[in-house]
Amino acid sequence: MAKNGMNIRYKTRKRERNKYNPTMNTNDSFKEFGMTLLFVCLFLGLMGLMVFGMNKMGVFQRGYTEPTKEDTKVDYVNIPIGTVFNRAEKEYYVLFDNYKNSITSDAYINALLSDSNIRVYKVDMNRADNAKYKGDKANKKASKVSELSINDITLIKITNGRISSYLVGSEEIEGFLD
Numbered sequence: 001m002a003k004n005g006m007n008i009r010y011k012t013r014k015r016e017r018n019k020y021n022p023t024m025n026t027n028d029s030f031k032e033f034g035m036t037l038l039f040v041c042l043f044l045g046l047m048g049l050m051v052f053g054m055n056k057m058g059v060f061q062r063g064y065t066e067p068t069k070e071d072t073k074v075d076y077v078n079i080p081i082g083t084v085f086n087r088a089e090k091e092y093y094v095l096f097d098n099y100k101n102s103i104t105s106d107a108y109i110n111a112l113l114s115d116s117n118i119r120v121y122k123v124d125m126n127r128a129d130n131a132k133y134k135g136d137k138a139n140k141k142a143s144k145v146s147e148l149s150i151n152d153i154t155l156i157k158i159t160n161g162r163i164s165s166y167l168v169g170s171e172e173i174e175g176f177l178d
Contacts, residue, residue, distance in 0.1 A: 010034045081130045082145050085161050092119040096154040099124040109153070109170065112177035119156075125150060140166040 012051045018131070054060065079087075084094050093113060113120045125134060135149030140164060155173045157165035167173045 012101045039080075039137070077120070077122055079123060081123050081133055081148070084121075084123065084145055084148070085143075085158065087119075087121065087158070089119050091157070091159045092121060093123045094123060094158060095124055095157045096156070098126045098152045098153075109155070109173050111175070112174065116177070137164070138168050 029073040078099075079094075081096075093116070095109070095113065123130060125131075133145075133148050133150055136147060136152055136153050138154065139147055140163065152168050153170055153173065155165075155167045155176070156163055165176070169177050
């Protein structure tokens with residue numbers, strides 16, 4: 001009889017090694033390569049069909065459209081209204097007008113300004129970012145951009161960053177330039 005609490009160990013069987021060692025011939029290797037290539041092509045074809053189907057269902061809808069790349073044009077004549085008082089020249093004119101499709105509303109004033117030896121900048125008051133500077137009454141004492149109020153075609157002569165002449169209306173501008 002065996003005693004309680006005694007551990008009995010049995011001898012484990014020896015592990016048998018796999019003695020099967022198949023040899024492959026060239027026909028078998030070509031057959032396996034062909035099958036592998038066939039499965040890879042089928043897999044890629046199914047994935048392509050799935051992506052095509054998901055694209056048709058609208059899964060990959062674009063939310064962002066990449067902007068078109070065009071040549072950048074720098075315009076040294078038409079300036080934003082925010083840069084009126086900080087130009088590089090000591091003396092210059094700024095013409096505020098409503099420009100539509102690069103056609104000026106008053107060609108005579110532009111001809112007079114082109115004959116001037118003082119630099120002329122133009123501000124288009126039709127642009128949305130310039131709309132907040134339109135007003136009923138002109139502010140001839142403005143010293144910064146936020147104080148500007150333009151109500152009609154306006155020519156401002158700026159000397160050393162300050163308004164030296166403020167003309168409103170076509171007749172007044174033409175009389176000044178003649």
